[in-house]
Amino acid sequence: xxxxxxxxxxxxxxxxxxxxxxxxxxxxxxxxxxxxxxxxxxxxxxxxxxxxxxxxxxxxxxxxxxxxxxxxxxxxxxxxxxxxxxxxxxxxxxxxxxxxxxxxxxxxxxxxxxxxxxxxxxxxxxxxxxxxxxxxxxxxxxxxxxxxxxxxxxxxxxxxxxxxxxxxxxxxxxxxxxxxxxxxxxxxxxxxxxxxxxxxxxxxxxxxxxxxxxxxxxxxxxxxxxxx
Amino acid sequence: xxxxxxxxxxxxxxxxxxxxxxxxxxxxxxxxxxxxxxxxxxxxxxxxxxxxxxxxxxxxxxxxxxxxxxxxxxxxxxxxxxxxxxxxxxxxxxxxxxxxxxxxxxxxxxxxxxxxxxxxxxxxxxxxxxxxxxxxxxxxxxxxxxxxxxxxxxxxxxxxxxxxxxxxxxxxxxxxxxxxxxxxxxxxxxxxxxxxxxxxxxxxxxxxxxxxxxxxxxxxxxxxxxxxxxxxxxxxxxxxxxxxxxxxxxxx
Numbered sequence: 335x336x337x338x339x340x341x342x343x344x345x346x347x348x349x350x351x352x353x354x355x356x357x358x359x360x361x362x363x364x365x366x367x368x369x370x371x372x373x374x375x376x377x378x379x380x381x382x383x384x385x386x387x388x389x390x391x392x393x394x395x396x397x398x399x400x401x402x403x404x405x406x407x408x409x410x411x412x413x414x415x416x417x418x419x420x421x422x423x424x425x426x427x428x429x430x431x432x433x434x435x436x437x438x439x440x441x442x443x444x445x446x447x448x449x450x451x452x453x454x455x456x457x458x459x460x461x462x463x464x465x466x467x468x469x470x471x472x473x474x475x476x477x478x479x480x481x482x483x484x485x486x487x488x489x490x491x492x493x494x495x496x497x498x499x500x501x502x503x504x505x506x507x508x509x510x511x512x513x514x515x516x517x518x519x520x521x522x523x524x525x526x527x528x529x530x531x532x533x534x535x536x537x538x539x540x541x542x543x544x545x546x547x548x549x550x551x552x553x554x555x556x557x558x559x560x561x562x
Numbered sequence: 563x564x565x566x567x568x569x570x571x572x573x574x575x576x577x578x579x580x581x582x583x584x585x586x587x588x589x590x591x592x593x594x595x596x597x598x599x600x601x602x603x604x605x606x607x608x609x610x611x612x613x614x615x616x617x618x619x620x621x622x623x624x625x626x627x628x629x630x631x632x633x634x635x636x637x638x639x640x641x642x643x644x645x646x647x648x649x650x651x652x653x654x655x656x657x658x659x660x661x662x663x664x665x666x667x668x669x670x671x672x673x674x675x676x677x678x679x680x681x682x683x684x685x686x687x688x689x690x691x692x693x694x695x696x697x698x699x700x701x702x703x704x705x706x707x708x709x710x711x712x713x714x715x716x717x718x719x720x721x722x723x724x725x726x727x728x729x730x731x732x733x734x735x736x737x738x739x740x741x742x743x744x745x746x747x748x749x750x751x752x753x754x755x756x757x758x759x760x761x762x763x764x765x766x767x768x769x770x771x772x773x774x775x776x777x778x779x780x781x782x783x784x785x786x787x788x789x790x791x792x793x794x795x796x797x798x799x800x801x802x803x804x805x806x807x808x809x810x811x812x813x814x
Contacts, residue, residue, distance in 0.1 A: 450652075
């Protein structure tokens with residue numbers, strides 16, 4: 335009973351932090367899409383120079399631990415005269431790393447549709463752009479949904495690292511409350527439960543979307559997307 | 563400058579890197595004719611077809627579609643609409659039904675309205691015997707059915723001629739018959755066709771002219787019956803005998 339009261343007391347603060355966590359997730363994923371898609375296009379359709387540049391970015395973004403990246407952005411950049419608000423710094427760090435991973439998802443999805451369909455579309459007299467929008471994209475999106483759901487859940491959870499540079503998100507709100515109540519176990523468990531609910535909602539939402547637009551033979555569910 | 567020919571190819575050359583795959587190919591195709599190109603693998607047969615619609619731009623030579631020189635023509639997308647192409651691996655769009663595969667070129671390229679496009683798609687599917695599969699997705703069709711959808715898709719664009727690039731090569735033997743039958747019907751209906759195939763039975767009975775190619779050159783061309791029974795070149799005889807042996811004379 336005591337625990338329940340504690341949770342009820344903590345909940346307004348935790349929910350306030352949850353809201354910040356959701357905002358961090360939203361903006362980070364958005365950066366991931368806005369940067370990740372062009373990176374994927376550059377990898378698939380770009381020339382050698384462009385491919386080289388994005389390869390370096392991708393390599394870096396996937397090799398540096400997110401925590402190190404956040405610390406660099408928050409404490410390193412001001413030394414170069416670039417002072418960024420902590421929320422923005424967190425979004426940039428998390429978003430740019432996610433963009434590298436998302437670009438891999440989109441690249442794989444585009445390439446898995448296959449050159450023969452592109453050729454067939456061109457043979458009907460479609461320009462490259464038309465062929466991409468009407469033939470490649472509708473299939474690539476469906477193929478990308480499951481890994482994007484996965485990536486979204488990862489980003490959601492990794493926003494907790496923003497805590498280290500001072501963003502008052504879910505985890506830091508919890509810390510504040512623990513400092514006054516001295517009940518770490520209950521509060522951390524409540525925080526874990528909130529993350530669990532959030533990731534379940536993200537995954538559930540995307541899998542509903544996936545089911546709604548499911549086409550036999552496309553994506554993992556279909557089982558034999560490359561039947562020929 | 564030509565001509566009454568529907569398609570005319572003059573001194574076509576192509577190379578991939580150092581390797582010259584086409585060493586001066588010339589022939590023509592008249593309206594309503596079916597010509598079949600045969601020859602060993604890697605002799606550039608498919609390259610000719612790809613050169614014609616510039617999926618692979620030719621290195622040298624000229625190709626005319628009626629009076630238009632299409633090797634350098636700017637509006638390639640308009641030219642491609644006039645030339646159908648049937649692929650060895652079908653090239654069906656996996657996210658669209660059989661009907662949708664046919665409609666997309668009509669609505670997005672030819673700007674036909676949806677209802678008209680649908681009517682035409684069903685008509686063409688009926689023509690290849692697949693009307694009841696209109697709403698099936700490619701993954702739900704057999705190889706032979708997929709290829710027939712591929713042919714219907716090419717037909718619906720109402721092209722002046724259709725190029726077939728080994729249309730039965732990726733099919734199980736028992737499925738080639740249904741595709742060849744559709745092609746035979748088309749030839750009889752007067753469709754102009756240029757076919758690359760190893761199906762000797764089809765070549766012998768349907769082609770108006772047989773073109774035997776080897777190592778990037780035309781060795782011999784002419785009436786299929788003559789090439790099969792009394793060719794001018796020993797090499798033609800060897801090859802055709804060998805293939806007839808391998809694939810048989812019939813169409814399953």
